[in-house]
Amino acid sequence: MTTMRDVAARAGVSTKTVSRVFNDDPHVLPHTRAEVEKAMRELNYVPNVMATTFRSGRASVIGVAVPDIVDPFFAAIARAIEDAARAHGISTMVTSLGDDPDDERPSLESMLGRKLTGLVVAPVGDDHSWLERWREHTPIVFVDRGPVDLVTDTFTEDDEHGAHLATSRLIEHGHRRIAYVGDVVRLSTETKRFEGWRRAQSESGIPFDPELAALEVADRDAAAAAIARLKALSDPPTAIFSANARSSMALVHVLREHPMALIGFGDFPMADTLTPSISVIDQDPARLGTLAAERIFARLAGGDAEDLQSSTVLDVTLVERESSRVPAPDREQPVPSTP
Known part of the structure; x- marks a missing residue:
């Protein structure tokens, strides 16, 4: 080594x-840095902070790094990875990355330094090129969100299609003022969902109105402020597309006093038991986790076929419940049918 x-x-x-x-x-002087990085590449070097512990070989541990392990979606991913790993006699080590992109690299390097069997990441950062040196030694799989400036195994959902599907259904129910409520649009998931929201309206002849976008809605206070601002518009929305489950859970408390049609991206606990029950774009986090773990085992087995090198995009489905059927007020005109 x-x-x-x-x-x-x-x-x-x-x-x-x-x-x-x-x-x-x-x-470090630029010339010195260049020489050292060249030597690292030539020798295929990565540090191992626990080399004395694992001199006999790779640790039987899969690392799992997600934004928030308490979040039901990411918890389900981690649980599925744990189940798949246990079947192979391997344990898992899970960490929450938080929301700050600057915290991602130190957290991942701390895990990778333990010479993992593999690593599954749901990223929060905006540069993953530095992982290339690690990827040569350790299978790394991204889930839910794709990496930036890194080519590696990736399993994501069809975010844009799901947002388009949700917004189109609200339009079918007669709504022409549909708000977008989300969290951090810089993330690839929400960027694509935002585009799906816009595209569905454009295809129905509804002009884009940036005032209908409410961002950084991750708790009840932010949801209340967002709804208050949207309601105060001269032409307020009558429906909401919520871009993630965290925003949806914050919204349901506020919408009790301000009823509006709602479809959220991502199911969440008790969404089907609320009044009204919440319509959602349904994801399959357990499948994401299982596929990620299986890809790590395939890589360890020497899998290098072309089908193992491509990104995989999973389908999403609309689960329509009561909230999407809240009618538009009389001032709303039905969308003209296409000849």
Whole structure:
């Protein structure tokens, strides 16, 4: 196994300098950094903070990194990975990445340094190119959200189609002022869902109105503020497309006093028992987790066929309950039928 000492010898520097380069110390001279990074690539080096523990080989652990392990969607992904890993005699190590993109890399590097069997990531960051050196040693699979500037195994849902499907159904029910309520649009999931919301309206001849977009709605206070602002518009919305389950759960409490038609992206506990029951675009987090774990085992078995290298997009479905059928007020005119 290549060591930091080997890299230092190849680059003609000290081991301390190699460590500083790997940890992106800004005080390393550009020429020195280039030489060390070249040596790392040539020697295929990654650090291993627990080498003394795992000298005999790879640890029997799959790392799972998700934004929030308490979130029912990500918890279901982690549970499915755990079930699949247990069937192979392997344990899992789970961490929550949080919402800050800057926290992602330190968290993932801490896990990867333990020489994992594989790593499954639902990312929050906006640059994953640094993972390339790790990917050569450890199978890395992205779920729910794709990586940025990295080509690796990825399992996502058809986010744009799901948003288009939800918005189109609200239009079919007579709504022409449909709000978008979401969280962080910079994430690939919400970027695609936002586009699906826009496209459905455009195809029905409904002009885009940026005032109908309410972002960073992740709790009840934010939901209340968003609804108050939307209601105060000169032409307020009569329906809402909620881009994620967290926003939907925050909205249901506010909409008791301000009823509006609603379809949310992602089911959540008790959504079918509320009054009205909540219509959702249904995902399958358990399948995402199972497929991710299976891909890790396929990679470990030497799978390198073309079908293992492509991204996989899973279908989503509309589960229509009562909330999407809340009627539009009389001021709303039905959408003209297409000849």
